[in-house]
Amino acid sequence: MKYETVIGLEVHVELATKSKIFCSCSAHSFGAEPNSHVCPACCGMPGMLPVVNKRVVDYGMKAGMMLNCHINRTTTFDKKSYYYPDLPAAYQTTQWFAPVAVNGTVEIETSGGKKSVRIKQIHMEEDAGKLVHDIREDTTHVDFNRTSVPLIEIVSQxxxxGAEEVEAYLERLKTLLRYAKVAECEMAHGTMRCDVNLSVRPEGSNVLGVRTEMKNMNSIEAIKRAIEYEVSRHIDAIENGTEVLVQETRRWDDIKGKSYAMRTKETAGDYRYFPDPNVMPIVIDDEWFDSIKATLPELPEVKKARYTGEYGLSDYDADQLTKSIAVCECFEDAYSVCGNAKDAANWMISEVMSLLNVKKMTYDMLDLNGITLGELIVLVSGGKVGRANAKKILAAIFDDPSxxxxxxxxxNGFIxxxxxxxxxxxxxxxxxxxxKSVADFKGGKEKALMALFGKCMKQLKGNCDPQVLRKILIDHINGL
Amino acid sequence: MKKIIVDDMLLTKDLPTTAGSKMLEGYMSLFEAEAISRLNGAGYTISGKAEVGEFAIDLICETNYKGAFVKKGKLASPVAEMLEGDAEAAVCMDVNGSVRRAAAQNSLVSIKPTYGTVSRFGTVPVACSGETVSVMAKSADNCEAVLSIIAGHDDKDGTSLSDEDCAKAKEVSPMRRIAVLGNMLKDTDLAVARKIEIFRENLAAKGIEVCEINSDVIAASSAAWNVLMCAELCNNVSRYDGVKYGYRAENFSGIDELYTNSRTEAFGELLKCAILFGSDTLSTENYMKVYDKSLRVRRVVSEAFNALFEQYDAVMMPACSSFDYSEDIEDTAVFEENYYTAPASITGLPAVVIDGVQLVGKAFSEGSLLAFAKEYEKEAK
Structure with a gap:
């Protein structure tokens, strides 16, 4: 019998705000000393009250707009009660009754064609802390740096x-949220995390099979492996009766390549949600809504069409540039100064991107002022600075933006x-x-001229118009 | 230096704050209540911290871990006792009406301001949707002086109202017509009934019209408030686990037993009842039937009050069923005794207690309530 897999995802994304969701602690503690980004509020001590970071709502709204959601104009926060050592107040403030965004869509494309994935809702919430297990000492340490870091949870229908569509969906989410500059979405940093709800049924059936939820995958590759494992486990159970499938939460062990039951529906806790009386309902008026709408970026495919159409760039160049909004912005600024899209694109792709690779930086980490790059390109195209020297200048700008x-x-004598x-x-x-080179050249060896040309250029430190040098060199040899 | 008393629900930096619970015995806060900062800024010093019942949900102070506060076989209020000294007033958390009951029973004046006009920053959280920092004193003048210092917008409390709204609470308009809630006159003891009777006569003598009305909706406040209060309480006290701060059991093996033993030993019986009841009201099974229904009751009670305020300047009711609680009264009696205090708690409306009687006014009417109380005091003398 043929089977089909039905998957819904719950994706947690850390919002890239400066401070936490309800206090002014820094939200960026990746790699920091444990418990160095904490205060009585995010440690859940009695007497502190939550004050909503408006930027979190801005970003939540923006994410909703990027995913074509309806924005709830009155959005509320609720308390989710559960006890776990990494949750200091014993409740998580989240959105249960009126999430910021609902009913959206994300368009994906795979080898099977285009597809629209429906988004059920996006809600804002605070993250929990981290437990660090020390196996040698048999102890567990608690790090509250991450408590109250703002998250959005994106719940798909x-x-x-299958794995291919899941990968396309996650990549699309990353692109959209990075373009909107609301999140880093780096699974390796934990700024994007994904739970997979999966069931299997005979092809054509309209009854859903038993659903399991898998947690703890920390890369897209791991998610794909987990899905493949889980699908075969389900089919095996259905066909061969190897086990009885139950609705449960499972933990993926990527090293062993297996999933393990964590808790069943029956033993799952009751989260006892209720409206948080300490956070007033947030009313999003037209002015606020419009101000966020005005900051929405052009989508990558729209940019690409503009680059190939209006700017006359190749498909390849446009693809490279639109991989990251940071690269796009730098390119567009450089173009606005130098007025030559092809030139600007070449500089971005062959020089800027290779510098990023050398420095082991992602494209999104690019922090180069495109205006400055444009000025540099003008110097080269105007014959004022040689290309080799211009590369040196670019490298210097990377280290010192001023x-x-x-x-x-x-x-530096580069004129x-x-x-x-x-x-x-x-x-x-x-x-x-x-x-010898002169004799070789006169004997018909064109390459010998290049050797002489190179030596002259080196003597002149590159500060010479190649055409002028070439002419003087040939004239001189011919005149010997 | 003017002296002020605060109750043990307000966090202080240089004195321990226990909230009346063994769980927080010796707990030193890293920060202090906004109300205390404002009083310090206005030249007040704290002359003492008054004990409270555990998390201040009790009658007046009978379920503190140190035992009931009893005088001559009757339950007594530690705050009222301390106010016999030279402090100007006491700033207390009105969580479940204990402040108003204590004021009524000790011939003191108390004012519970409109919810949101005094910052709750730095108060031990219990029933956040209704609890209010309140003032108790020997005179309405003193209540007014202290309230005017602690009231006002605070960025650190997300429910704090704007300065513009807070200013409305200082406006004064005269009392012309007062409604007496007939439902609440039936089950009081004779002394309370007599007090109400005398009060009505005094009002009539002042030319204030008094009408007896009945409202089953307002009378239903207590049942709904018990649900909301206990649910929020359960959620708020879950953080106390004996690990990070507070009481920790001496004997345990393993982390689960540490939690269980610490909580079992440190929480009192009334609190445990409230936790279990509150947790149950929020369960998936009961949420709509019980908790959500209580939220709807809150709304209709507010509407009932607002309808009354179209015709009346205040609604008069007792603050307690009796001026004397014998020392063997059941702890859980508070869930019935708050019949008198829950209407103002659940709606966040301001309430003044004077001469053993409670007047609930419309939102932002505490200025008018206190002006009335001052005039009443003057005439009584």
Whole structure:
């Protein structure tokens, strides 16, 4: 019998706000000392009251708009009660009754074609802390740095049918949220986390099979492995009766390549949700709504169409540039200064991106002022600075954003000289010192000229118009 | 230096705050209540902290872990006792009406302001949707002086109202017509009934019209308030586990037993009742039937009050069934005794207690309630 898989995802995304959701502690503690980003509020001590970080609502709303959701104009926070050592107040403040965004869609494309995945809701909530288990000492340590870091949870409808679609969906979410600059979405950093709800049924059936939820996958590859494992476990259970499937939460062990039962529906806790009386309902008026709407970015495919159409770039170049909003913005700024899209694109793709690779930085980490890059490109295209020297200037700008390209070029002797007297002297000396190359060239070896040309250019520190040098060099040899 | 008493629900930096619970015995807060900061800024010093019943949900102070506060075979109020000294007033948390009951029983004046006009920052959270920082004193003048210092917007409390709204609470308009809630006159003892009778006569003598009305909706406040209060309480006290701070059991093996033993030993019986009841009202099975229904009762009680305020300037009712609680009264009697205090708690409306009687006014009418109380005091003398 043939089976089909039905998958819905719950994706947690850490919002990239500066401070936490209900206090002013820094929300960025990746790699920081344990418990160094905490205060009585995010430690759940009695007497502190939550004050909503407006930026969190801005970002939640923006994420909702990116995913074509309806924005609830009155959105509320609720308390979810559960006891766990990493949750200091013994409740999580989340959104249960009126989440910020509902009923959206995300368009994905796989080898099977295009598909629209329905979004049930997006709600805002606070993260919990972390438990660090020390196996040697047999102790567990609690780190509250992450408590109250703002999250959104994106809940999809069960519209996905397998690992490939799940991957496409997650990649699309990443792109949309990164374009909107609301989240980093880096699974390796834990800023994006995904729970998979999965069931299997005979193909064509309209009755859903027994659903299991899987947690603890920390890469897209792990998610794909977990889905494949779980699907075969379900089919095995249905066909061979190897086990009785029950509705339960399972933990994925990526090293062993297996999932393990954590808790069944019967033993799951009752979260006892109720409206948080300490957080007043948040009313999103037209002014607020419109101000967020106005900041929505152009979608990657719209940008790409503009780059290939209006700017005349190749498909490949447009693809490369639209991989990251940071790259797009740098490119567009550079283009606005230099006025040559192809030039700007070449600089971005061959120079800027390779510098990022050398520095082991992601494209999203690009922090280069496109205006400055544009000025540098103008210096090169105007013949004022040689390309090799321009690369050196670019590398310097990466380390020190305050650099003004032209000033830096002057200060470091990178300005192209039009002093033909100097060029002629250098040519004369170089040619005199290398009679073999001269003889080779005269004997018909074109390559010998390139050797002489290179030596002259080196002597001139690259500050020379190649056409001018070439002409003086040939004239000089011919005149010998 | 003017002296002020605060009750043990307000966090202080240099004195322990226990909220009347063994769970927080010796607990030193890292920060203090906003009300205390404002009083310090206005030149007041704290002359003492008054004991409260555990998390202040009790009658007046009978379920504190140190035992009941009893004088001459009767339950007594530690705050009222301390006010016999030279402090100007006491700032207390009105969680479940204990402040108003204590004021009524000790011929003191108390004012519970409109919810949101005094910051709850730095108060031990119990029933956040209705509890209010309140003031108790020997005179309405003193209540007014202290309230005017602690009231006002505070960015640290998300439910704190704007300064503009808080200013409305200072406006004064005269009392012309007062409604007496007939439902609540039936089950009081003779002394309370007599007090109400005298009060009515005094009002009539002042030319204030008094009409007896009945409202089954307002009378239903207590049942709904017990649900909301206990549910929120259960949620708020879940944080006390004996690990990070507070009481920890001496004997335990393993983390689960540490939690269980610490809570079993440190929480009192009334609190345990409230926790179990509150937890149950929030269960998936009961949420709509019980908790959500109580939220709806809260709304209709507010509407019933608002309808009355179209015709009346205040609604008069007792603050307690008796001026004397014998020392062997059941702890759980508070869930019935708050019949008199729950209407103002559940709606967040302001209430003044003077001469053993409670007047509930419309939102932001505490200025008018206190002006009335001052005039009443003057004439009584």
């Amino acid at each position: 069960p519209d996905l049918s 650099i003004v390209p032209e000033e830096y070029a002057k200060a 192209v000289s039009n002093d033909t007297g100097l060029i002629a002297t250098v040519v004369k000396e170089t040619v005199a010192a290398d009679p």
